Amino acid sequence: MSESPQEKKIATRLFVEEPLSQGVKIGLDHARAHFLRSVLRLAQDAQLAVFNGRDGEWLARIEGLGKGWASLEVLELRRPQTPEPDLWLAFAPIKRGRIDFLAEKAAEIGCARLLPVITRFTDVARVNTDRLAANAREAAEQCERLTVPEVAEPMKLSNLADSWPAERRLILCAEFGPARPVAEALEEIGDTSGPLGVMTGPEGGFARSELDALVELPFVTPVSLGPRILRADTAALSALALCQALCGDWRARSDSRA
Amino acid sequence: MSESPQEKKIATRLFVEEPLSQGVKIGLDHARAHFLRSVLRLAQDAQLAVFNGRDGEWLARIEGLGKGWASLEVLELRRPQTPEPDLWLAFAPIKRGRIDFLAEKAAEIGCARLLPVITRFTDVARVNTDRLAANAREAAEQCERLTVPEVAEPMKLSNLADSWPAERRLILCAEFGPARPVAEALEEIGDTSGPLGVMTGPEGGFARSELDALVELPFVTPVSLGPRILRADTAALSALALCQALCGDWRARSDSRA
Numbered sequence: 001m002s003e004s005p006q007e008k009k010i011a012t013r014l015f016v017e018e019p020l021s022q023g024v025k026i027g028l029d030h031a032r033a034h035f036l037r038s039v040l041r042l043a044q045d046a047q048l049a050v051f052n053g054r055d056g057e058w059l060a061r062i063e064g065l066g067k068g069w070a071s072l073e074v075l076e077l078r079r080p081q082t083p084e085p086d087l088w089l090a091f092a093p094i095k096r097g098r099i100d101f102l103a104e105k106a107a108e109i110g111c112a113r114l115l116p117v118i119t120r121f122t123d124v125a126r127v128n129t130d131r132l133a134a135n136a137r138e139a140a141e142q143c144e145r146l147t148v149p150e151v152a153e154p155m156k157l158s159n160l161a162d163s164w165p166a167e168r169r170l171i172l173c174a175e176f177g178p179a180r181p182v183a184e185a186l187e188e189i190g191d192t193s194g195p196l197g198v199m200t201g202p203e204g205g206f207a208r209s210e211l212d213a214l215v216e217l218p219f220v221t222p223v224s225l226g227p228r229i230l231r232a233d234t235a236a237l238s239a240l241a242l243c244q245a246l247c248g249d250w251r252a253r254s255d256s257r258a
Numbered sequence: 259m260s261e262s263p264q265e266k267k268i269a270t271r272l273f274v275e276e277p278l279s280q281g282v283k284i285g286l287d288h289a290r291a292h293f294l295r296s297v298l299r300l301a302q303d304a305q306l307a308v309f310n311g312r313d314g315e316w317l318a319r320i321e322g323l324g325k326g327w328a329s330l331e332v333l334e335l336r337r338p339q340t341p342e343p344d345l346w347l348a349f350a351p352i353k354r355g356r357i358d359f360l361a362e363k364a365a366e367i368g369c370a371r372l373l374p375v376i377t378r379f380t381d382v383a384r385v386n387t388d389r390l391a392a393n394a395r396e397a398a399e400q401c402e403r404l405t406v407p408e409v410a411e412p413m414k415l416s417n418l419a420d421s422w423p424a425e426r427r428l429i430l431c432a433e434f435g436p437a438r439p440v441a442e443a444l445e446e447i448g449d450t451s452g453p454l455g456v457m458t459g460p461e462g463g464f465a466r467s468e469l470d471a472l473v474e475l476p477f478v479t480p481v482s483l484g485p486r487i488l489r490a491d492t493a494a495l496s497a498l499a500l501c502q503a504l505c506g507d508w509r510a511r512s513d514s515r516a
Contacts, residue, residue: 104489105489105492105495108486108487108488108489108492109492109496110484142487142489143486143487143488143489144485144486144487145486181503181508181509181510182508183503183504183509184509187445224508225499225503225508226368226502226506226508227402227507228366228367228368228401228403229366229400229401230366230367231362231363231366231400231401234363234366234367237363237495237496237499238367238495238496238503241483241496241499241500242499242500242503244484245439245440245441245483245500246441249484249485250439250440250441250482250483250484251439251441251442252439
């Protein structure tokens with residue numbers, strides 16, 4: 001008895017850069033070929049899903065693979081591309097381990113863009129954006145997203161504030177100063193709004209002068225995440241989840257999994 | 259110029275078991291004495307904050323310390339004990355690293371009790387509840403809570419369901435089957451409700467028969483966390499943050515930090 005591709009359980013999903021359409025052949029780089037062959041132990045003719053962030057999710061077949069190479073044949077469309085929430089995360093970089101975790105979680109929660117931002121008390125000298133992007137991509141592959149979050153190059157807080165798009169409301173997680181309870185602020189924004197962003201400070205918090213300047217910006221809504229001192233990663237993940245639940249695509253259950 | 263104790267910046271907070279009142283002396287165990295002396299490099303007369311989950315937060319002074327021992331003198335009350343949200347987390351244990359992280363984050367978000375629950379697809383043989391409790395305690399010390407989350411011994415899902423207090427609404431993170439969008443369900447509960455709990459499954463998800471049985475229970479509200487497949491830890495942290503933001507103590511900014 002044959003199943004439709006939609007019903008088949010496909011355990012493996014890969015993000016690829018190439019355009020996707022029926023019959024297209026895709027060569028994989030050494031790392032991904034090794035992953036399929038030696039980690040997942042897949043063989044020729046095994047099926048997997050591929051997506052590129054533009055053309056939806058496609059069923060593909062391993063046409064051939066060997067040591068360090070693999071080629072795929074794209075078979076048929078599984079899911080068309082659909083719009084995803086336009087939610088950014090601007091965050092002061094934190095220690096390795098925690099920043100990897102943050103990239104993974106932000107991707108799962110549905111963040112579209114990660115923007116490392118250097119604040120006065122940021123205590124991390126260098127941000128490995130390649131590693132962040134790899135973590136985000138892997139999480140996107142596993143969580144069934146049809147896109148992968150972009151990772152921007154780090155920039156100074158003042159530059160970020162100057163270049164922030166005015167129409168993108170910025171939910172600023174403020175540890176002190178005037179701020180509204182986060183749910184109240186997000187309920188008011190609701191799903192009628194345009195693009196959103198979340199901003200969180202470093203482990204040492206924002207400097208008072210930084211917060212004072214940020215709250216003056218017309219696109220900034222300072223919010224409070226309650227009476228306890230949250231770590232930077234906890235604050236970021238909580239605020240992202242709240243944006244999705246109150247203003248994003250957690251407002252409705254996906255039909256495909258109902 | 260002297261400051262009141264409330265204004266003093268106290269970097270170190272310790273959870274202790276002893277009753278706290280003015281003039282009480284407290285001996286610390288080897289591990290904590292070592293922590294004060296060799297990790298934090300504190301000396302005699304250094305001040306710190308102590309709390310025990312019952313008597314509020316107190317200013318204390320290191321009366322003496324040496325290799326493997328330290329004694330504190332309790333000076334004066336900094337913050338009286340206040341009620342904290344009564345929010346539990348029942349969760350299928352996950353891999354080390356991720357479960358440590360979960361205990362830390364749950365403590366910061368304000369979870370009162372962690373209940374490891376063994377489900378059909380739980381893939382973890384043993385739960386180190388001592389380590390979980392230590393992680394939760396350390397996070398509680400750092401995030402300025404006045405309590406430390408309790409960690410229950412692991413129990414089977416069927417036993418947990420049978421012993422769950424009927425008045426405690428259980429927010430069940432359901433990956434499939436009937437479920438309401440999480441914000442909609444929590445907005446309806448609002449802050450008029452009594453105690454709350456969150457339940458999340460293992461990485462492999464709940465078995466269909468488990469979810470079918472859970473949703474029949476009168477105290478269970480199945481909710482959806484959107485269209486992507488969240489890891490178990492992401493689901494738990496998101497649901498806890500949502501409970502606090504919509505039904506708990508994130509609804510108002512704490513006066514002390516406004």
